[in-house]
Every structure is written in structure tokens, then in C-alpha cells.
Amino acid sequence: MRIACPFCGERENGEFTYLGDASPKRPNFAADSGESPERVEDAFYDYVYLRDNVAGFMREYWYHGGGCRSWLIAERNTVTHEFRSVIAAPGVGAANPVQAGE
Amino acid sequence: MSGYTGSEPLGRTAALEGSTPSARSQAASASQSHRLRSGGLIDRQQPLQFSFDGKVMSGFAGDTLASALVANGVKLVARSFKYHRPRGIITAGSEEPSALVEMRSGARKEPNTRATTQELYDGLVAQSQNRWPSLRRDFMSINQLAAPIFVAGFYYKTFMWPAKFWEKVYEPLIRRAAGLGKSAELPDPDHYDKAWAHCDVLVVGGGAAGLSAALAAGRAGSRVILVEEDVRVGGRLLSDGGEIDGMHAEEWVRRATGELASLPNVRVMVRTALFGVYDGGVYTALERVNDHVPVPAPHQVRQRLWRIVAKRSVVTAGAIERPIVFPGNDRPGVMMASAVRTYVNRFAAMPGKRVALFTNNDDGWRTVEAIQQAGGDIAAVIDPRGKVPAEYQALADLSDLRVLSGGVSDVKGGVDGVRGVIVTDGNGRKQQIDADCLAVSGGWNPNVGLSCFHRGKPVWRDDIAAFIPGDAPRGMVMAGAARGEFSLGACLRDGHAAGAAAAAECGASGNAGEASEAGDETYAISPLWQVKAKGKAFVDFQHDVTASDVTLAQREGFESVEHLKRYTTLGMATDQGKTSNITGLAIMADATGRTIPQTGTTIYRPPYAPVAIGALAGHHRDENFHAWRLTPSHHWAAARGAVFVDTGLWKRAQWYPQPGENDWLESVTREVLAVRNGVGFCDVSTLGKVDVRGADAGTFLDRVYINAFSSLGVGKARYGLMLREDGIVMDDGTTSRIAEDHYFLTTTTAKAGPVMAHLEFCRQVLWPELDVQLSSASDQWAQFSIAGPNTRKLLQELVDPSEDMSNEGFPFMGAREVKLRGGVTARLFRISFSGEIAFEISVPARYGAAMAQNLMIAGRDLGVTPYGTEALGVMRIEKGHVAGPELNGTTTADDLGLGKMMSKKKDFIGRVMAGREALTAPDRQVVVGIKPIDVKRRLRSGAHVVPKGAIPGPQTDQGYVTSVCYSPMLEQWIGLGLVERGRERFGEIVRIHDPLRSEDYEAEICNPVFYDPEGARQRG
Amino acid sequence: MVDYLWNTQSPLQKALVPGCHGATGAHPGVTLREVRDIVLVQVMARRGKAAETAKAAKKLFGVEAPATPKAVIGKTATLVWSGPDQFTVIAPRTDEASQLAAMAQAFTGSASLSDQSDGRCLIRVSGARARDAIAKFSSLDLHDSVFPVGTAANTSVDHTAVNFWREANGTDGHPVYNMLVFTSFSDSLWHTIVDSSLEYGVEASSAKAA
Structure with missing residues (x-):
């Protein structure tokens, strides 16, 4: 399998590691916000465990650890292994200051 | 005859030595009874000698082993897999199912080599396989008499009972009786x-x-x-x-x-x-x-x-040309028509002098011309279509060709090959044709x-x-x-x-030119898969699967092609059914009344052709199996005779044996005592090291660790624990603050890579707004732990006198740069894994070997002792420090006794999930110390902990021993374990049950900090 | 008082055996050289400071720092791309302390620096068969049309990270590739490189950076 890193170009998949679904967002949680613990726990439970089992295109995290050390978000077809797009995660590099929660 | 290295005697070699090339060439030609006088893509000026089953023969450069055997008139080359039937060469390519030989000898022995793809070389040595005592007189051919029990599924039917016989009796028996070649069983000397x-x-x-x-x-x-x-x-x-x-x-x-x-x-x-x-x-x-x-x-x-x-x-x-299934279709001398033409035209070798041709398509007819031009006789053409293709009518007329309709219903012959062919016509009339070769074409499979x-x-x-x-x-x-x-x-x-x-x-814009031109010869075919007649008719030659096996499978309900394949083993041999799969499913289609496309094909998978494991491994074998990492003091330690252990990719000094020591335990015990009573040092450069920089580095670490780091003062170190988002412990280590915007983070040796990826994930994905930069500094620094009561004395020798090394000047958990004598600057951290007063000292890796030498010099009068990972492990167990066996992917901070470190004031990775009911339950297995009651008893990790008096089993199991050592301080074996409600049970006697080693004994649960529980020594 | 000597040791101390190895012929197909005594600093732009970092690099080295996988030769150092918004500065070690101080000053407020002078080992692979040898351990496509002089790549060899870049062809006209490998892996990777080169003949040596 070959993955086109947006920085390095097309590379062998051995340079990458797979994390999984890129859709879940880590819940914002402030220790002193007074939110109900159950609601917070439910949100984290969803974030950590609940995933759709997609047959088709899926956004997923790949880490180019054997290359430029960028975390990437790839659209990959789980049935055919076709990659439709590969983009950098929001905090890759330093060029653009990014706001929290994006 | 240079280059001959085989072990088989080459009887005539000596006679040929010294003779002229042309004389050799003539002698070579003489032995090749079936070689044509001219033609072929062979070099007659380069005769080659080879041996097959000890018999010396000759061929020419350009030959394959198969073509050379054909040229020498050899028909019998193998015994079949199950029935030990005599077999010959069927094809001339990589699809060959039959002519498998054992190549070379000794460590280079290679079984199951297709003679049809093996290029001939001078001195080639090949053996036939799966026969005893010889190819011609194979004892195991009596298997043919027992044929009824070898039908499809015979493994399942015959050897079902009793089950325990399978491994000890049936399998060795089957493997001996049926099978392919034997592998060398020696390390392959080739690269x-x-x-x-x-x-x-x-x-x-x-x-x-x-x-x-x-x-x-x-x-x-x-x-x-x-x-x-x-x-x-x-x-x-x-x-x-x-x-x-x-x-x-x-x-x-x-x-x-x-x-x-x-x-x-x-x-x-x-x-x-x-x-x-x-x-x-x-x-x-x-x-x-x-x-x-x-x-x-x-x-x-x-x-x-x-x-x-x-x-x-x-x-x-x-x-690939496909065979037709008929009784006797496996006799030596029955060959694909295209292979006959290859041997004749490309190799100038005649598979037979009188060739019968059985074809259901026009392409097969090409064989007539090839044989006739080579001077051979066509005994008959059997074409079930009953008439000569128009293209070949002239040829048939000219040579008065005998053309028969019908099909081949049997082949006469034995170990010496085909003698005759029985043809049965549409009315059931039989006639015998004398022939020594039968060329068959059932059509072509793309x-x-x-x-x-x-x-x-x-x-x-x-x-x-x-x-x-x-x-x-x-x-x-x-x-x-x-x-x-x-x-x-x-x-x-x-x-x-x-x-x-x-x-x-691909974006190429040049002129591709014109296609070359040639005629479009016709290819008419009338499908014929099988001639139904009495006798064994083979579909899969390599696995000895017959037409009746296929129909039997159908009768027994294995109609799906995938079932057919597994039940009969059709297509599962080393040739993967290249000549048999389609024919097999055609017979299945016929038996079930379905069409061939309805019957379908099995799934195709790589490899297309057999690949040696050696080729898949390449350079990565033996000591190169995987890459290795060396510490900066590696060669120094090796010169001192250190014993090394692989920890992940690292090679680490495990202990340093001294003369007179009889076993590892003596060495390790000496090293521990030397540290506890004096001073020692250990290369800990394998720890993962990460430079964390940027304005938000402190905030970043607060979110990564369960405890706070933004509050850590510059020049201080702190032990940190990080969780996974699911609340389970990920890793631990000490992190120091070098400057306001610069932390130096360490990880365990094992988790250096995963932690780095995790930190990058946090930085790039979770909190892109933070100004943080990460770089791995693991290899930049040679880091040594120096431990023992005399540590300070040793350092005072080594460190520049201007540095304050007193307890006040360099307190516990202090971290700063110091100048060393001789002009090098080091980073010094006052942290302790051993429980003694200890420092870790870092210098750029180029000074790693010098540092080891200088520590020896500085500590000479103090009896300084280098120690390895075993002593390091002993001392951490004595101090109850957790390591890999406790950070095992199931434990929480509280399980490790570190729950109090979890900050309540901030969010951090894993905080919310760590609070779940099951992860905070009072009956969780937590880290405890374990001491056998019998002080002579050796404790072993992996042993189960059950309550005293309970019968061991899943219902009573309360945990297990995770880490053990012989403690020189307690003078007995001790260990750490994960035990249910362990911290409430200090002093309780439990049963240690070790079914793997058949051991059962009692032990006491105790405080995991066996040695200096107050921690006075490391702060002194 | 004892004199403490701080002799330095290359991570290839044992692995590098100077001289010719493997197949013998008129010219070894592969030339391997360990380039010793380098200063190597990773420069990582701070959040939102990519432009400032580039400016500082231009001022200090007189060239544009590479923003894509390239290697650029500056006044006193080679700048090799090593990831988005970061690059590695490689220079012969002359006066290490002042070299590092100059960089620290130049990038104050714009980039974080990480001294990796001891964290990496620099190996130069050249010769008529260099590309054939490298093809045995690297999945990079080094064809001239894809990897011309000045190209850089972060990749993996034997599952460990390596920075490659190609410098100007040697005087013999053959390509020259540089490999920055992790210090602790260099003994192992050196063996892999030599093993891959033996069939072409390989000449090994080490030299100070110049």
C-alpha cells in the first residue's frame, strides 16, 4: 500500500502507523466548570470507544512516524484501500496559529 | 569440469577431462539419444554434464533440466504424491505439476524444484523425490493397491480416531508415505x-x-x-x-x-x-x-x-494449456502438446519417436508439423471433433495422416512410459495405437x-x-x-x-510507434474436459486428485468450489492448480448439472509461484534478523566481558561476570551489594528522551501527565505518569525543567517510540493552539545512573570543584548542568531508581565511552562497580518501583499505588475515563510485595495467587506474581504482584500456585517497598 | 589530581573497517564514508513563526531555508528539510560553542532548537552502484527524474527514521547521497549498507566534515 504524504509525497505504508477514525473529537472538559460528571463521562466514553464500522470511505488518522512525523488525516476506502485524499492534522508544522477545538 | 561440487559420483567425468571441446561435444551428443541433430536455442559448443539419481548424462547450454532429460530419453522422473505412480514431465514451464526434483545436496538441498524451469549447468545434481529405495522400484507404490482408502477426504475419514493418534502415529506415517521432497535441515549457506x-x-x-x-x-x-x-x-x-x-x-x-x-x-x-x-x-x-x-x-x-x-x-x-482427464493421463510420456513443441523446437529434444496427438482444438494441430519437421512420426491425431481443421487439411492429405474421432480412454505403459494409446470412438469401439508419447491439448486457459x-x-x-x-x-x-x-x-x-x-x-508524450504485424490464425475449440472410462484419470497431478475424487466430493455434498478444493486438496499443491483448477471445476459443473461459470472459481491469492523463505527474509536473518541499537558505552562494556541482553532493539549489558563467579546470580548479587554498600553505575542511555520546547510546554505537559509540570521550578526534576485516554497507565518517567520554555522528558526504554507518537498526536491533533515543539533526543545523550552511598564522593572527584554537590547545593530531585573536570559539561539529575542516593548524568553521546572510563577512574578508591540491567531490576524490585511487568496495559495509577498523583485541578489525558466505576473498584488487583514463607523457595513470575486453603481455579484466582528477584538485602527471593485488594492484606499468607512448573507454596503479601521504606537513603 | 580525558568515540568505532570489501574489481561500485565532527541542529519554527524563522535563517546562512523536501547549501552550513516548518542545520564542527550560540541568538523568539550533533551519524554513499545498493534497503525512488541533486527525504530504513539528501555528483560523475541515521542504530545500519554493497565492491572510510 502506498500513502501520499502531503509533505513527503507517495511513500510505502511501512513508514506510517494507523490510529483509526478521525471523526471523534476529544470533548472539552474544564475541571471546575461544574458540568455533571455523568455527562462528561458519557462524552468521553463516546470519544474513546464508540466507532462506526464503515464499509467505504472513512476519515482516519495516520502518523508518518517513519518520515516527517506528521499526523495526517486520510480518506480511505476500507473495502478497496483506495485513498481519496490525505491532509495534515491542524497542528502540523507551525505556519498557522490554530484555535483550540478546530 | 570445473564448478562441480555435488556429492554424487560422476562416473564418466574423469574420462572426459582433458578432451577437446569438440570431442566433448561429440561425446555429449552420443549420450543424448533423443536430441535432434540441428536446431533449437541451445549451444552445442557448450556441453554440460549433470546427474539425475546418480546417473550421469549430458546436455547443452540453453537446456533446462527437463529438456536435457528429454534429450537423454528419460521419461520417468518422479513418483506421485499419494499413490507413488510413476510420473514424467508434463509441461515445459512454471506450471509444471509433476516433474519436481530435489536439487543440489547438503545444506544447499532444495526440494520441489520444477525440472522445467531449472536451467541446466555443468555439474548439476538432481534427485527424484518421494520414492524408496529407487525411482524405478518404489516400495510405496503398493499405495496404489490401497487406493480406495486414499480417496477424497481420506485424511478426515481414515485417521479420525483415536484423536491422540494423530500427532504421534498418523501424521508421521502419512508424511513418510506421501509427500514431496525433503528440505535440507541445515542453515542455508547462500545469501x-x-x-x-x-x-x-x-x-x-x-x-x-x-x-x-x-x-x-x-x-x-x-x-x-x-x-x-x-x-x-x-x-x-x-x-x-x-x-x-x-x-x-x-x-x-x-x-x-x-x-x-x-x-x-x-x-x-x-x-x-x-x-x-x-x-x-x-x-x-x-x-x-x-x-x-x-x-x-x-x-x-x-x-x-x-x-x-x-x-x-x-x-x-x-x-496455460490444459490437460484432458482420461484414464492413464499421468503415464510418463503423456505431455501437453505445447510442451512437446517446446522440447522439439526450442530445445531440439524429441519427447518421443512416435507421437500420438489428442486435441480438441486447432492449436493442438500445430504439433503435427513440429513433429514431422523434426523427423518424428505422428502415430495418429485423435480429435473428438471428428474432422481435420481446414487450415491443416493440406498437411493431413500430404502426409496421409491417421485422424481418429473419439477420445483416448486409456494409456498403456509403465515406468518406461507410454507404449500405446487406446482410442474409443463414439460407438464405443476401441482400438490401440502404438506410440511412445501422447501430446494432449484440451485448449488454453488465459x-x-x-x-x-x-x-x-x-x-x-x-x-x-x-x-x-x-x-x-x-x-x-x-x-x-x-x-x-x-x-x-x-x-x-x-x-x-x-x-x-x-x-x-503516466504522462509520457513520445511516439509509441506502430504495432508489429502478424497473421491472425484461427482458434476453434470444442470443449472436452474428460473422457469417462474405467481407470484412474487425474485432474491434479501433483496432489493425485482424480476425476472420481471430484465426483465423490460432489456426492458427499462438497459442491462449492472452495469446499471441493479443501476436501480433495485439488489445486492446493505447490503448483496451485495451474493445470488442474479449471478442469476440476468443469467436472464438478458436469456432476452438478451447472454451467462452469455458475460453478465459479476459487479465490486466487499470492504467491503465484513458490517463493523460498530465504528470499522473503533477505538480509534479515540470523544476527541481522532485526536492526539493533547500541548504547554509547557498548564497546566499553563488551571489552569488560559484559553479557548482553536484547531489550527491544537495544543490546544492554545484563551483568559483568568476574573471574571465579559461577553463575549470573553471583555476579548480580555482587553488583547489587556493591551499589548498596558503596557505589556503582549503569548505562541508562536507552531511556527515551524528548526535548519539549515552546512557550506552552508546561501547559502541554500538564495535559499529558496526571500530575502538574507547569509548577515545576527550573532546575528541578519530577516523576511523571501518563495515562491513555481510557484511563490505563501508558508510561512513566522523570521530566526536568531545563529552562522556562524547555523541558527534558524521559520515557521507559520500551515505550520511547509510542510515547513520542502520542505526544505528537497531542500536539498536532488535540491541541494545535499550543506553542510546543518536540524532538527526540534519545540518541544525543549518553546517560548513566550512578548510585550508592558513595555516589557523592565519586562525583566530587569528577565534577569541577566549583560545583556545589552538597545535599543543600544539589538536593533530591535537583537537575542542572555541571562542569566536569577535563572541560566537558554534563546534565546532572538527582533521581533514584535504586533507592540509594543516586544521580543520573548525561553527556553528549560521543563522550559515552569516556564517561564510563572516567567513572571507573573517579571511583577507583571507592570500589566503583559497573552494573547491568539485572542488578538494576533487583534494586527496583527491592524498592517496589513499578516497571514494564506492572505497566502492563491493564493497570491504573491507583493499582500501582500512584493514585494520589492524579491532579484534581486540571484535565489530563485519561482523567475522566480513569474515574469509571470498574477502574476505581475496591477489589481491583493492585501492586503488592510477595515473600515466600520458606526463605529458600525461589519465587517465579507468572505464578497465581489464591487464598490460603482455596482450590486454585478461575473462581479463586486473585492475581499473579509480576516481577521477581533474589534480594541480596533480604537474602531471599522476593517479588511484586498484582493482587486483589492487596493493600488491605499486608501480612496475609496466600497460596502461590504455579501449574506450569508444578509448584505450590505459601507466601506473605507485604508492602512492595521491601528496602528502606522511609526513603531516607536516597535523600541523604 | 587525576587528569580526566574526554576522548570522543564514533558510533561506527567497531563497524567501520576502512578499506575495500566485497567483490574486487578495478573500481569499487560503492564508496561509503562516515562524515565525522559535525554540528547538527534541528530548527523548529514556533507556533505562527514560520515566516520569522525563514527570515532568521536567511540572515544567518544567506539562503532560503527549505520549505519542501530539499537540501540547500548556505554560507556556513547545509540546511536540510526535516518536516513541515522545520529543518536541520549541518555544519563542520569548528568552534562548537560559538556555532551553537550564534544559532541560538539568531532564532531567539522564532524557533526552538535541538542540538542533535551526537544524536545522528552522517554516512555518505556514492559511486557507480550506490543507487543499486541503496535500493536494497530504501524504498525511495532515486531516479534522476524524481530525486535530482538537492532533493531530500525523510524515510525509514530497517524500520528506523533516516534523512536522505542528494548532493552534487562526485568528480567521477556518480551520484552522492547523504544519510543521517540515529546514532544508536548506526552500527546496525552500517552493516545493512555494507551488506547491500558487497556484490558491487565497497570502499569504506571516515573523514572529518569539511
Whole structure:
């Protein structure tokens, strides 16, 4: 399998590691916000465990650890292994200051 | 006869030595009773000697082992898998199911080599397989008498009971009686390697279509790789000739080869067989670099595995001629018609002097001309279609050819091969034809395999009675005979079009030129899969699967092709059913009343052809099995005789044996006592080290660790614990603050890589707004732990006198740069893993070896002792420090006794999930100390903890021993364990149950900090 | 008082055996050289400071720092791309302390620096068969049309990260590739490189950076 890193170009998949679904967002949680613990726990439970089992295109995290050390978000077809797009995660590099929660 | 290295005696070698080449050539020709006087792509000036089953024979350069055997009149070359039936050579290519031999001897012995692809070399030694005591008199051929029990599914039916007999009795028995060759059982002395290649257009197969494709793509300017499994390109042109662009095929191949060689963007790789197709245009091929010599030249590899990355591929892998199933179709001398022509035309070797031809299609008829031109006799042509194809009518008239309708219903003969052929016509009338060779053609199957490796389903075409490729993997097109275009003209046009299109798709803009031209010979076929008659009729020659096995499978309900395959083992041998699969499913279709496409094909999977494990391993074998990492003091430690242990990829000094020490325990105990009573040091450079920089570095670490780091003062170190988001402990380590915006984080040795990836995830994905930069500094620093009550004394020797090394000047958990005597600056951290007063000192890696030497000098008067990872482990267990066996992916901070470190004031990775009910339950297994009651008893890790008096089992199991050591301080074996409600149970006697080692004894649960529980020593 | 000597040791102390190895011929197909005594600093732009970092690099080295996988030769150092918004500065070690101080000053406020002078080992692979040897351990496509002089790549060899870049062809006209490998892996990777080169003949040596 070959993955086109947006920085390095097309590379062998051995340079990458797979994390999984890129859709879940880590819940914002402030220790002193007074939110109900159950609601917070439910949100984290969803974030950590609940995933759709997609047959088709899926956004997923790949880490180019054997290359430029960028975390990437790839659209990959789980049935055919076709990659439709590969983009950098929001905090890759330093060029653009990014706001929290994006 | 240089180069002969085999162990078999070569009886006539001596007689030939010293003779002139022409004399040798004449002598060689004399032994080759079936060699034609002229013709063929062999070099008669280069005679080669070889031996088969100890018998010395000769052939010529350009021969394969199979063609040389044919030239020497050898028909019997093998015994079959189950029935030990005599077998011969059936094909002339890599699809060969029958002529498997054992090549070479000793450590280089290689079983199951196809004689049809093995190039002949001088001194070649081959043996037949699966026979005893000899090929001609094979004792095991009595298996034929027991044939009824060897039917489909016999493994399952015959050897079912009793079950315990399987491993000890049945399997060894079966393996002895049935099977293929034996492997060498010695380390392979040859070298293999792997390599990458890249191109725009990969052309697979160098026949007419492949050459045409490569020429088009190459002329257009794309980067082309052409792989050809044979030693030369040309494919069927080398056997069947023909006329292309008005010249003889051989001349056309010569010109095409020359033009390809002149194109710098084209690479032609012969002896290279493509065997795998993977996602994204990655292909694997095996190059047999030196299989055609006895021993590779020094520094040369035997085989090389290629991974080829191609934007497009054009598969021109041709077609495979298929047998017809009839009784006796496995007799030595029954051969595919195309193979007969290959032996005659390409190798100038006659498979028989009187050849009968059994064909159901026009292509088979080519054989008549080939045999007649070579001076052989055609005994008869048996064509079930009952009439001569128009194209061959003139030939038939001219030579007064005997043409019979009907089919071959039996073959007479024995170990010496075919003697006669029984033909039964439509009315059941039989007649015998005298012949010593039977050429068979059941038609051609396009070689669809590579197109199906991504689950593409082949599609049936009625007019050629064969499957053609369906959906090929992305980027691949099939061309020529591989997609059912059988005529030479069509192959050339198809290959050219595919090559030109592929090049254009890769952006090549050059002129692909014109396709070469040749005639479009007809290919008419009337499908015939099987002649039903009494007697064993083989479908799969290599696995001895007969037509009746297939119908039996059907009667027993195994109708699906996948079931058929597994029940009968059809197509599961080393040839993967290249000559048998389609025929087998045609017979199944007939038995079930379905059509062939309804019956369907089994799933195709790589490898297309057998690949040696050695080639898959390449360079990565023995000590090179995986990469290794060395610490900066490695060579220093090696010179002191250290014993090394692999921890992950690292090689670490485990202990340093001294003269007079009898075992590792003595050495380790000495090292521990030296540290506890004096001072020692250990290379801990293997710890993961990360520079964390940026304005928000403190905030970042607060979110990563369960405890706070933004509050850590510059010049201080702190122990930190990080969780996974699910609340389980990920890793621990000490992190120091070097400057306001610079932290130096350490990880465990094992988790350095995963933690770095995790930190980058946090930085790039979770909190992109933070100004944080990370870089791995693991290899920049040589880091040593110096421990023991005399540590400060040692450091005072080494550190520049201007540095304050007092307890106040350098307090516990202090971290700062210090100058060393001799002018080097080091980072010094006052942290302790051993429980003694201890420091970790870091210098740039180039000084690692010097640091070890200087520590020895500085501590000479103090008896300084280098210690290894074992002593390190003993001291951490004595102090109850957790490590890998406790940070095992199931434990929480609280399980480790570190729950109080969890900050309540902030969010951090894992905080919320760590609060779940099950992770905070009071009956969790937590870290405790464990001491056997019998102080002589050796505690072992992995042993179970059950309550005293309970019967061990899943219901009573309360945990297990995680880490153990012999404690020189307590003078007994001690350990850490994870035990239910452990911290409430200090002092309780439990039962230690170790069924793996048949041990059962009592132990006390205790505080995991066995040694200096108040921690006074490390702060002193 | 004892004199403490701080002799330095290359991570290839044992692995590198100077001289010719493997197949013998008129010219070794592969030339391997360990380039010793380098200063190597990773420069990582701070959040939102990519432009400032580039400016500082231009001022200090007189060239544009590479923003894509390239290697650029500056006044006193080679700048090799090593990831988005970061690059590695490689220079012969002359006066290490002042070299590092100059960089620290130049990038104050714009980039974080990480001294990796001891964290990496620099190996130069050249010769007529260099590309064939490298093809055995690297999946990079080094064809001239894809990897011309000045190209850089972060990739993996034997599952560990390596920075490659190609410098100007040697005087013999053959390509020259540089490999920055992790210090602790260099003994192992050196063996892999030599093993891959033996069939072409290989000449090994080490030299101070110049």
C-alpha cells in the first residue's frame, strides 16, 4: 500500500502507523466548570470507544512516524484501500496559529 | 569440469577431462539419444554434464533440466504424491505439476524444484523425490493397491480416531508415505536479498504481447520494467515461431530485445517471476539470480526479491494449456502438446519417436508439423471433433495422416512410459495405437491469476471455453493471450495498445510507434474436459486428485468450489492448480448439472509461484534478523566481558561476570551489594528522551501527565505518569525543567517510540493552539545512573570543584548542568531508581565511552562497580518501583499505588475515563510485595495467587506474581504482584500456585517497598 | 589530581573497517564514508513563526531555508528539510560553542532548537552502484527524474527514521547521497549498507566534515 504524504509525497505504508477514525473529537472538559460528571463521562466514553464500522470511505488518522512525523488525516476506502485524499492534522508544522477545538 | 561440487559420483567425468571441446561435444551428443541433430536455442559448443539419481548424462547450454532429460530419453522422473505412480514431465514451464526434483545436496538441498524451469549447468545434481529405495522400484507404490482408502477426504475419514493418534502415529506415517521432497535441515549457506524498483509501466511477461507493450511504452518515453520468468524473452515465439513484420519470429525477438536494450528508460529483467500484486501498485517478483550455477560467486546472492512500485502494469502472462482427464493421463510420456513443441523446437529434444496427438482444438494441430519437421512420426491425431481443421487439411492429405474421432480412454505403459494409446470412438469401439508419447491439448486457459489477487472474478467466454480476466486491480490491464487474444497478430496489437495507453496515462508524450504485424490464425475449440472410462484419470497431478475424487466430493455434498478444493486438496499443491483448477471445476459443473461459470472459481491469492523463505527474509536473518541499537558505552562494556541482553532493539549489558563467579546470580548479587554498600553505575542511555520546547510546554505537559509540570521550578526534576485516554497507565518517567520554555522528558526504554507518537498526536491533533515543539533526543545523550552511598564522593572527584554537590547545593530531585573536570559539561539529575542516593548524568553521546572510563577512574578508591540491567531490576524490585511487568496495559495509577498523583485541578489525558466505576473498584488487583514463607523457595513470575486453603481455579484466582528477584538485602527471593485488594492484606499468607512448573507454596503479601521504606537513603 | 580525558568515540568505532570489501574489481561500485565532527541542529519554527524563522535563517546562512523536501547549501552550513516548518542545520564542527550560540541568538523568539550533533551519524554513499545498493534497503525512488541533486527525504530504513539528501555528483560523475541515521542504530545500519554493497565492491572510510 502506498500513502501520499502531503509533505513527503507517495511513500510505502511501512513508514506510517494507523490510529483509526478521525471523526471523534476529544470533548472539552474544564475541571471546575461544574458540568455533571455523568455527562462528561458519557462524552468521553463516546470519544474513546464508540466507532462506526464503515464499509467505504472513512476519515482516519495516520502518523508518518517513519518520515516527517506528521499526523495526517486520510480518506480511505476500507473495502478497496483506495485513498481519496490525505491532509495534515491542524497542528502540523507551525505556519498557522490554530484555535483550540478546530 | 570445473564448478562441480555435488556429492554424487560422476562416473564418466574423469574420462572426459582433458578432451577437446569438440570431442566433448561429440561425446555429449552420443549420450543424448533423443536430441535432434540441428536446431533449437541451445549451444552445442557448450556441453554440460549433470546427474539425475546418480546417473550421469549430458546436455547443452540453453537446456533446462527437463529438456536435457528429454534429450537423454528419460521419461520417468518422479513418483506421485499419494499413490507413488510413476510420473514424467508434463509441461515445459512454471506450471509444471509433476516433474519436481530435489536439487543440489547438503545444506544447499532444495526440494520441489520444477525440472522445467531449472536451467541446466555443468555439474548439476538432481534427485527424484518421494520414492524408496529407487525411482524405478518404489516400495510405496503398493499405495496404489490401497487406493480406495486414499480417496477424497481420506485424511478426515481414515485417521479420525483415536484423536491422540494423530500427532504421534498418523501424521508421521502419512508424511513418510506421501509427500514431496525433503528440505535440507541445515542453515542455508547462500545469501538472499531484497530490493525496490520503481517504474511507470510494469510489463509482466516477455512474450509477443509483452515485448510489444514494452516497446510501445518505452518508445513513448515512460519508465518501463519488463519482467520475464524465463531466462530469455520471447515466450511462445521461442517454441512456435511464426512470422512478424515479414521476418521470422526469432529475428523479430532479437530486434525487439535490441531496441529495448537501447532505450535507457527500459529495464528488462529475465529470470524474474512476478508473484504478488498489492495495494497501490506494489508488485513482488522473485529474481533467480544464481539458481543456474552450482554456487553463487562470492558476494553474489542466490535469489533476490523485488518489490516493484509501478503506476501502471500491463500483464501479458500468456495462457496455460490444459490437460484432458482420461484414464492413464499421468503415464510418463503423456505431455501437453505445447510442451512437446517446446522440447522439439526450442530445445531440439524429441519427447518421443512416435507421437500420438489428442486435441480438441486447432492449436493442438500445430504439433503435427513440429513433429514431422523434426523427423518424428505422428502415430495418429485423435480429435473428438471428428474432422481435420481446414487450415491443416493440406498437411493431413500430404502426409496421409491417421485422424481418429473419439477420445483416448486409456494409456498403456509403465515406468518406461507410454507404449500405446487406446482410442474409443463414439460407438464405443476401441482400438490401440502404438506410440511412445501422447501430446494432449484440451485448449488454453488465459493466465488470469494476477488479475484476481484483489478478489477480481474471472469471466467465462464460451467461444474459447475459458475464463478471461474480470476486474483487474487498479492500474493493471491484461493484454494478449492472458485476456484470451490468442492469435499472434492480436497479441502484438493488444500488447502495443496496452503499452501505449499505460505510458500515456503516466504522462509520457513520445511516439509509441506502430504495432508489429502478424497473421491472425484461427482458434476453434470444442470443449472436452474428460473422457469417462474405467481407470484412474487425474485432474491434479501433483496432489493425485482424480476425476472420481471430484465426483465423490460432489456426492458427499462438497459442491462449492472452495469446499471441493479443501476436501480433495485439488489445486492446493505447490503448483496451485495451474493445470488442474479449471478442469476440476468443469467436472464438478458436469456432476452438478451447472454451467462452469455458475460453478465459479476459487479465490486466487499470492504467491503465484513458490517463493523460498530465504528470499522473503533477505538480509534479515540470523544476527541481522532485526536492526539493533547500541548504547554509547557498548564497546566499553563488551571489552569488560559484559553479557548482553536484547531489550527491544537495544543490546544492554545484563551483568559483568568476574573471574571465579559461577553463575549470573553471583555476579548480580555482587553488583547489587556493591551499589548498596558503596557505589556503582549503569548505562541508562536507552531511556527515551524528548526535548519539549515552546512557550506552552508546561501547559502541554500538564495535559499529558496526571500530575502538574507547569509548577515545576527550573532546575528541578519530577516523576511523571501518563495515562491513555481510557484511563490505563501508558508510561512513566522523570521530566526536568531545563529552562522556562524547555523541558527534558524521559520515557521507559520500551515505550520511547509510542510515547513520542502520542505526544505528537497531542500536539498536532488535540491541541494545535499550543506553542510546543518536540524532538527526540534519545540518541544525543549518553546517560548513566550512578548510585550508592558513595555516589557523592565519586562525583566530587569528577565534577569541577566549583560545583556545589552538597545535599543543600544539589538536593533530591535537583537537575542542572555541571562542569566536569577535563572541560566537558554534563546534565546532572538527582533521581533514584535504586533507592540509594543516586544521580543520573548525561553527556553528549560521543563522550559515552569516556564517561564510563572516567567513572571507573573517579571511583577507583571507592570500589566503583559497573552494573547491568539485572542488578538494576533487583534494586527496583527491592524498592517496589513499578516497571514494564506492572505497566502492563491493564493497570491504573491507583493499582500501582500512584493514585494520589492524579491532579484534581486540571484535565489530563485519561482523567475522566480513569474515574469509571470498574477502574476505581475496591477489589481491583493492585501492586503488592510477595515473600515466600520458606526463605529458600525461589519465587517465579507468572505464578497465581489464591487464598490460603482455596482450590486454585478461575473462581479463586486473585492475581499473579509480576516481577521477581533474589534480594541480596533480604537474602531471599522476593517479588511484586498484582493482587486483589492487596493493600488491605499486608501480612496475609496466600497460596502461590504455579501449574506450569508444578509448584505450590505459601507466601506473605507485604508492602512492595521491601528496602528502606522511609526513603531516607536516597535523600541523604 | 587525576587528569580526566574526554576522548570522543564514533558510533561506527567497531563497524567501520576502512578499506575495500566485497567483490574486487578495478573500481569499487560503492564508496561509503562516515562524515565525522559535525554540528547538527534541528530548527523548529514556533507556533505562527514560520515566516520569522525563514527570515532568521536567511540572515544567518544567506539562503532560503527549505520549505519542501530539499537540501540547500548556505554560507556556513547545509540546511536540510526535516518536516513541515522545520529543518536541520549541518555544519563542520569548528568552534562548537560559538556555532551553537550564534544559532541560538539568531532564532531567539522564532524557533526552538535541538542540538542533535551526537544524536545522528552522517554516512555518505556514492559511486557507480550506490543507487543499486541503496535500493536494497530504501524504498525511495532515486531516479534522476524524481530525486535530482538537492532533493531530500525523510524515510525509514530497517524500520528506523533516516534523512536522505542528494548532493552534487562526485568528480567521477556518480551520484552522492547523504544519510543521517540515529546514532544508536548506526552500527546496525552500517552493516545493512555494507551488506547491500558487497556484490558491487565497497570502499569504506571516515573523514572529518569539511
